[in-house]
Amino acid sequence: MSLITAENIEVRNGGTRALFGVSLALEAREIVTVVGPNGSGKSTLMRALIGAVPLQAGRITRRPGLRIGYVPQTLHIDRALPMTVRRFLNLPNRVGRAAARAALARTGVEALEQRQLAGLSGGQLQRVLLARAILNAPHLLVLDEPTQGLDQPASASFYRLIEALRDEMGCAVLMVSHELHVVMSATDRVICLNGHICCEGTPDVVTAAPAYRELFGTGTGGALALYRHEHDHAHDHPHGHADAPCHDHGDHGA
């Protein structure tokens, strides 16, 4: 049985149809990367899969007993509220000191245990969030743009850590990334999302596709500056750009 299966799901955010007709299945130990333009529903898909947003249509099935570790795209920290890293790891469930230390050590931030959360750098906070996500020995790690704001060496090191954690814990990984060039080596499957799934495949297939050369050819600086691929279907874009090809939503930076 797959870890998690989505069948033809539709999700609305307020008046916006953020996802429609999305079907996917995640298998044990695989690393799947979701790419897509801004506003294409990537975060919504992550939240739907963890059960944090209601579905308007379709169905999500989780393997019984499935444990998910989730790293959100952003964490809104109230700077007026004192909160050490150690206390943060107790939310929502209290954890023992040894377990907390082991998780922080595994993500390389053991020394931050008594630091204030609000005073951490972006890269440090991501590693603390990852430590919290692995506390329950998840079968599936869901990461929503975990390297946003990190420089390229820090991103590359973070993705190596994710791959090592997958190997050690045997978990599957589903992540959103704009840095396909960085995650490519560690990714088993890539899903291109734009409200619905535009295309998907192994990195080999994606690499061979004209889409990949458009994405990562000269001029993009290796970043996902342009989002283009060949289409054999019409778009009913959730934002109302019916029949607009993906590359019309292209320029969304690195």
Ligand SMILES: Nc1ncnc2c1ncn2[C@@H]1O[C@H](COP(=O)(O)OP(=O)(O)OP(=O)(O)O)[C@@H](O)[C@H]1O
């Ligand atoms: N809380 C909300 N209320 C209303 N609309 C929302 C809300 N959150 C997201 N949306 C809308 O839903 C759509 C999908 O948003 P989502 O955040 O899932 O996209 P994304 O692909 O993760 O974008 P980004 O790359 O910018 O993070 C967008 O049109 C967005 O404006």
